[in-house]
Amino acid sequence: MSASTDDTLICRLAGELWAVFAPWRGPWGGGGAAAAYLARRSYRSGAGLRWRHSGRDRDERDENVEALGRLERRSLLHRRVEKTKVIAVRLLDAGIERACSLAGAPCWSEGRAVCERLAAIDDDAATMTHLGTPWVAEWALAGTPPHWAACGHDEAGRANRRLLSVLEGRAVPALVRGWLVSGADLHGRVWYSLTGGGRAALTEAPAEGPPAIDADADCALAWREGAHAMQVRLAAVPRSEREIGLLPLPVHGGPIVGRDIGPRGDVPTAGDRNYAAAAHLATGANVGGDLAATGAAEARPGRPATRTRRTDS
DSSP: OHHHHHHHHHHHHHHHHHHHHSOOOOOOSSSHHHHHHHHHHHHHTTOOEEOOOOOSSHHHHHHHHHHHHHHHHTTSEEEEEETTEEEEEEEOHHHHHHHHHHHTOOOHHHHHHHHHHHHHOOOGGGEEEETTEEEEEHHHHHTOOGGGTTOSSSHHHHHHHHHHHHHHHHHHHHHHHTSEEEEEOTTOOEEEEEOHHHHHHHHSOOOOOOOOOOOOHHHHHHHHHHHHHHHHHHTSOOSOTTOOOOOOOOOOSSOOOSBOSSTTOBOOOTTSHHHHHHHHOOOSSBTTTTBOOSSHHHHSTTSOSSOOOOOOO
8 A cells, every 4th residue: 555655646746747847838927937937946956846735634644744755765756854844855867757657658768759859850940049049849849730830629720739739748858857948929839949958968878767667547647636736836826926937938930820729719910919919028038047138128028228318409
C-alpha cells in the first residue's frame, strides 16, 4: 500500500509541475500569468513548488507527508522543511522519469526530439525574432497548416488542434529542463525557442532512460488531478501585486488566416479594433522573466523613450 501511495503522490506532483511549465496561452488579465511566472521562477531557483497538503482527512494527509519522506530517501525528490513543516517540494530527474513512466506521459526523449526538430527548421514563414531571440511557430513543429489555418471548430480543425496538443505535451519536458522556452500572443498561439542549454544538450549523446515501468491507471489519474489543481491555483491572484509575470509576444508578421485556436472563436481581421490593439502591444519581458526589455520604449509599449518638449514659434 505504501508503494502505491508513493507512486500516486509523485505522479500528482509531476502533474503540478507540468501544468506550471505548459505554454501559457492566456487569459492575460487577472493574476494567472503572474502566478505562473512566480511558480516557474521558484522552481528554477531550486526552491521547488509550494507544498499543498492533499487528502480527504487528517490521516490521509499525514500519510502523504510520510510518503514525501520515503520518496526523498529514495532520491526521487527534495523537501524544503522549516520548523518541521514541509514548505516546498522539488522533483529530481529520477523522480520525474518514474512519474512519467507510471502515468504514461512524455519525458526527456520526447522533449529532446522536439528540440531536434526545432533546431532543424529553417523557414522564414515559421519563425520570427523578438528582442533578438528566434521563435518558431508551433504549427511548423506539429505539421498543421501554416499560420494556424484550418484550426477551427470543424472536424478537420479539431484534428489539427489535437496535433498541437500532442506537440505541447511532448515539449513540456524540454520546458521543465530549460531546453526550450515558450511564448504566446494575445490569440493564444504559441512559439518555441531553443535555449543555450537545449543546444548544448543536442551536442551530447542521449542519456540512457530508466527501466521500463508499466503505466498505472491510478497514477495517470493522480497526474491529471495534480495538473488540474495547479491550473486552478494559478488562476488565483498572486501574493505580490508588483509582479507582472508572463506577457504576450507581439503579433506574428505573417498573414492571419483561419480561425483562432483559443476559446474566443474567429481571429480578428486587419480592420477590426481588436486586431489593431493586438498589433499595438509589443511586449518587454516574456517567458517567465527569462527575457527582459532592452529599453524604455520596449518596457512601455507604444510610448517613446523620451518626450519632445513643445516650443512656441
